[in-house]
Amino acid sequence: MSRRDPPVAGVLFDCYGTLIDVLTDERDIETYRCLSRWLIYQGVRIAPEDLRDLYTCRVGEALEQTGEPYPEVRVEEIFAGICAEHAVWEIDAKRLGIESARAFRAASLRRLGVIKKSKRLLDLFSAKKIGVVSNGQRVFSEREMRMLGIYDRLGFVIFSSDLGFQKPDTRIYAAALGRMRLSALEVLFIGDNPENDVDAPRRLGMQALHVEEAWTRYGV
Structure with missing residues (x-):
C-alpha cells in the first residue's frame, strides 16, 4: 500500500492469528x-x-x-x-x-483470547463496512467469536466450511466482496498469513496489509 491507494470503504479481517489468539x-x-x-x-x-x-x-x-x-x-x-x-x-x-x-x-x-491491538483496529474501522474471511469451522468458530464479543461487531463472517474451499482460493474473496457490494480497490484485507491475507487479495486488486504492519500504520 502507498499514499496513492484509494480510500478504504470496507475492511476484511482474517480471524485466527489476526483478531483471535488461539492455540x-x-x-x-x-x-x-x-x-x-x-x-x-x-x-x-x-x-x-x-x-x-x-x-x-x-x-x-x-x-x-x-x-x-x-x-x-x-x-x-x-x-x-x-x-x-x-x-x-x-x-x-x-x-x-x-x-x-x-x-x-x-x-x-x-489458549483462546482477543488480540488487543486488533480489537483497536475494529474500533478504528467501526464506521466502515467490516467483515471476516476465515479458514475456519463455523460449528465452533462462530461460538468462539461470539463469546469473545467480536461476531456481532461485524457485518458478516465467511468461514471456509461454509463454502467447501479455503483461502487462497479466489472465490472466497469474491464472495466477501459480493457481500460488501464494493469493488476490490475499495477494500483493505488485514491478516497474519502472507499468502492468504496479503498476496492473494492483492492479486484480486484489493489493498492488503499484514496485521503487524496494520498495527504500525494505524498507530494502535
Whole structure:
C-alpha cells in the first residue's frame, strides 16, 4: 500500500492469528481421550486411539473427494458419521456430530483470547463496512467469536466450511466482496498469513496489509 491507494470503504479481517489468539492441539492423544469419555454419555463407544485414527483418515478422504485445489470439509459431518457407526443405542447423528465437533474443539483448546491491538483496529474501522474471511469451522468458530464479543461487531463472517474451499482460493474473496457490494480497490484485507491475507487479495486488486504492519500504520 502507498499514499496513492484509494480510500478504504470496507475492511476484511482474517480471524485466527489476526483478531483471535488461539492455540489447539489436535495431535495430543489426551484430546481424543477427553472426547472419547464424553461420547460414552452420548451413546457412542470408541477408543481414543481409534477415534484419532478414524477422524484423521476421514478428514483426509473427505478433502480429497472434493476435487478442490484448496479443499475444506465440515468437521461436524465427519463426527456425525463416526458417531453413527459406533453408536451403542439410537442417536441423532446430525445433532451429535455438531456437539462432538464443539466438544472436540474444547478438548483440543490450549489458549483462546482477543488480540488487543486488533480489537483497536475494529474500533478504528467501526464506521466502515467490516467483515471476516476465515479458514475456519463455523460449528465452533462462530461460538468462539461470539463469546469473545467480536461476531456481532461485524457485518458478516465467511468461514471456509461454509463454502467447501479455503483461502487462497479466489472465490472466497469474491464472495466477501459480493457481500460488501464494493469493488476490490475499495477494500483493505488485514491478516497474519502472507499468502492468504496479503498476496492473494492483492492479486484480486484489493489493498492488503499484514496485521503487524496494520498495527504500525494505524498507530494502535
